[in-house]
Amino acid sequence: MKKLAITSPTRRQFIKLGAVAGGGLVLGFYLSAKPNNQWAVRPEKDSLNAYIQIKPNGEIIIAAQNPEIGQGVKTSLPMIVAEELEANWSDVKVVQSTINKELFGSQFAGGSLSVATTFDRLRNAGASAKSMLIAAAAQSWNVAESECTAEQSTVMHGISGKQLSYGQLADRAAEMPIPGKVTLKKPSEYKLLGTRVGGVDNRAIVTGQPLFGIDANVPGMQYAVYAKCPATGGSVKSANLKAIKALPGVSDAFILQGNGVVEDLMPGVAIVANSTWSALSARKQLQVEWDESNAAKDSWTQYQEQARIASTESGRAGKSVYKKGNVDKKLKESSQRLDAFYQYPFLSHAQLEPQNCTAYVKDGRCELWAPTQMPQRAIPQVAKLLGISDDAVTLNQTRIGGGFGRRLMNDYCSEAA
Numbered sequence: 001m002k003k004l005a006i007t008s009p010t011r012r013q014f015i016k017l018g019a020v021a022g023g024g025l026v027l028g029f030y031l032s033a034k035p036n037n038q039w040a041v042r043p044e045k046d047s048l049n050a051y052i053q054i055k056p057n058g059e060i061i062i063a064a065q066n067p068e069i070g071q072g073v074k075t076s077l078p079m080i081v082a083e084e085l086e087a088n089w090s091d092v093k094v095v096q097s098t099i100n101k102e103l104f105g106s107q108f109a110g111g112s113l114s115v116a117t118t119f120d121r122l123r124n125a126g127a128s129a130k131s132m133l134i135a136a137a138a139q140s141w142n143v144a145e146s147e148c149t150a151e152q153s154t155v156m157h158g159i160s161g162k163q164l165s166y167g168q169l170a171d172r173a174a175e176m177p178i179p180g181k182v183t184l185k186k187p188s189e190y191k192l193l194g195t196r197v198g199g200v201d202n203r204a205i206v207t208g209q210p211l212f213g214i215d216a217n218v219p220g221m222q223y224a225v226y227a228k229c230p231a232t233g234g235s236v237k238s239a240n241l242k243a244i245k246a247l248p249g250v251s252d253a254f255i256l257q258g259n260g261v262v263e264d265l266m267p268g269v270a271i272v273a274n275s276t277w278s279a280l281s282a283r284k285q286l287q288v289e290w291d292e293s294n295a296a297k298d299s300w301t302q303y304q305e306q307a308r309i310a311s312t313e314s315g316r317a318g319k320s321v322y323k324k325g326n327v328d329k330k331l332k333e334s335s336q337r338l339d340a341f342y343q344y345p346f347l348s349h350a351q352l353e354p355q356n357c358t359a360y361v362k363d364g365r366c367e368l369w370a371p372t373q374m375p376q377r378a379i380p381q382v383a384k385l386l387g388i389s390d391d392a393v394t395l396n397q398t399r400i401g402g403g404f405g406r407r408l409m410n411d412y413c414s415e416a417a
Contacts, residue, residue, distance in 0.1 A: 249278025353401025
């Protein structure tokens with residue numbers, strides 16, 4: 001295992017990992033600055049913690065760092081790398097990256113920011129790997145790097161016509177120094193970006209492959225449902241737990257007091273069973289008496305009525321957000337008048353994939369399989385809940401079957417843990 005300490009942020013904060021997964025070139029980032037402004041590298045031996053891995057067999061593995069929620073970033077982010085790398089897209093295999101802020105920076109899906117916040121970093125990664133491959137080829141041929149070009153996963157020598165594939169150059173490229181500065185392509189030079197490329201998971205999706213959080217399956221897994229008070233802030237007064245525990249397939253049923261944090265763990269009743277059918281069937285027979293004395297008293301019907309009053313002329317004249325002025329005056333003077341009241345319902349974030357998380361807790365460690373938009377928030381949240389360190393929590397980012405912002409919160413991770 002080769003390690004490279006980068007002592008200046010101007011070196012792109014790259015790390016180079018040799019001898020990973022059968023050799024070749026592995027290039028990634030280490031983004032955690034130390035007090036002395038140096039950049040130290042301590043990668044795990046076998047972890048794929050890099051953006052780019054080029055294997056001697058020609059396979060190019062590019063990690064997508066942000067959660068895929070249907071917006072296409074598992075495809076678009078690797079495309080940015082591949083564009084500057086001059087990779088043949090058919091040689092590229094895309095994987096979901098590990099969740100590690102020190103290695104990948106901020107990893108989240110929200111606000112359509114994934115491409116905007118990673119664009120230049122990914123371009124530099126691809127361009128740096130390409131530069132190292134060109135340097136390796138130039139060294140092999142004993143020619144100047146300026147005489148070499150890269151295209152379609154191949155480096156070519158313009159004068160002699162010699163060619164070497166990225167796979168052939170992978171091991172030698174791993175020995176090349178990381179370039180301090182690279183030249184990025186102009187948009188007019190793009191060959192891949194801007195073209196129509198199908199999603200990397202499309203075939204797996206239409207053939208029903210296990211990609212989503214709801215597909216997670218580990219040996220000996222149990223299935224649970226969690227019933228919370230319909231009004232936020234309510235707690236459990238009593239529940240027919242004895243009857244629920246006696247139902248077929250039910251392993252246990254119990255009350256959780258929670259910690260009172262809406263985005264974390266609210267009070268409720270958990271039912272654990274040996275199948276989803278048993279858990280959901282038991283949920284239908286669950287009878288809970290809720291204590292809503294401290295619960296929210298919000299009423300959508302009341303809000304609608306308040307809006308109707310505010311929209312009327314008498315409402316505008318009273319205590320409302322409307323100001324009486326020229327608009328009302330002109331409307332009164334007009335011979336034609338049109339009144340309309342528009343409303344929309346109080347909608348649920350009804351994703352196609354239900355809220356879910358799989359958690360495995362043992363020996364002071366927790367592993368999660370979660371379709372979350374904010375994985376880096378889930379890790380410390382669960383760690384605090386379980387009373388363990390952040391380092392003791394591993395989160396496997398799954399594909400997300402819709403979120404619309406609802407999965408920015410990780411209450412389902414806390415509930416499962």
